[in-house]
Amino acid sequence: MGGLRTEIIRDARAFEDLEPHWWRLWRRSISATPFQSPAWLIPWWRTFAPGDLAAIAVWSGDALAGLAPLYVERHDRGQRLLPIGISLSDYLDILCVPELEAKAGAAIADAVLSLEWSQWILPDLPADAVSLSLELPNAQERRSMAQAACPVLPLDGDRTLAYSVPARRRRQLRRAERAARRRGAVVVRRGESDPQIFLDRLIRLHGARWAGHGG
Known part of the structure; x- marks a missing residue:
């Protein structure tokens, strides 16, 4: 074709x-x-x-x-x-x-x-x-609009992340950052440049977290 x-x-x-x-x-x-x-x-x-x-x-x-x-x-x-x-x-x-x-x-x-x-x-x-x-001849199609929710956080280009994340969540993030800094240096990087490395590290992080809870 x-x-x-x-x-x-x-x-x-x-x-x-x-x-x-x-x-x-x-x-x-x-x-x-x-x-x-x-x-x-x-x-x-x-x-x-x-x-x-x-x-x-x-x-x-x-x-x-x-x-x-x-x-x-x-x-x-x-x-x-x-x-x-x-x-x-x-x-x-x-x-x-x-x-x-x-x-x-x-x-x-x-x-x-x-x-x-x-x-x-x-x-x-x-x-x-x-x-x-896609066109599938002779196939009977039935559509349903009922789907599981996919939460999305829209970010306004003229506003910072601080205005888009609830205050309680920001406090939790600050506590987590302070706890991380007590263990050593902390560096925040954007993950868009190499999504494969970002996802691999995210999966490894989740694996370590669940292993720590006996999962």
């Missing part, structure tokens, strides 16, 4: 090998969130793997042009196609590079139709999700 090549990935090792290509796709995708990154979804699959992997990768040469991280779950009503990251993610969607979104989306739709499933469930989609534009 227009120079694109589609691959259905069913092996966990091959899925993890996508990571460097996946990061480049994630950085180019306009709608990408941390919940669609390999730092979130690869550990999710490694931890849970609740079905048969069926991730759809669309390639343009050696570059990943589209990705639908999916798996098939056996259910008493038939096989269900579900997104990797379901239940623990705020936003779920496929990823496509902007200039190939239509073609990559069509390739993903064709691959989805080649799989065996009775239901394709797509929860927690943002309003502008690429998945909502």
Whole structure:
């Protein structure tokens, strides 16, 4: 399809090998969130793997042009196609590079139709999700607007964070900073420049916290 090549990935090792290509796709995708990154979804699959992997990768040469991280779950009503990251993610969607979104989306739709499933469930989609534009001939579509809440803190460009965070939370942050400084030097850095390092350290921090509580 227009120079694109589609691959259905069913092996966990091959899925993890996508990571460097996946990061480049994630950085180019306009709608990408941390919940669609390999730092979130690869550990999710490694931890849970609740079905048969069926991730759809669309390639343009050696570059990943589209990705639908999916798996098939056996259910008493038939096989269900579900997104990797379901239940623990705020936003779920496929990823496509902007200039190939239509073609990559069509390739993903064709691959989805080649799989065996009775239901394709797509929860927690943002309003502008690429998945909502996919065309699946002969598939009956049913949409529901009921979704889990995804809290968002809008920051006014002319106001500082202090005006956007409640006073009680600011006091808690100041106490936490003072406690951290008693243990040594504290440096605050922005994480946007390298989201992979930021997410890896966040996951390590959460792991240490739960381990400290016997989790």
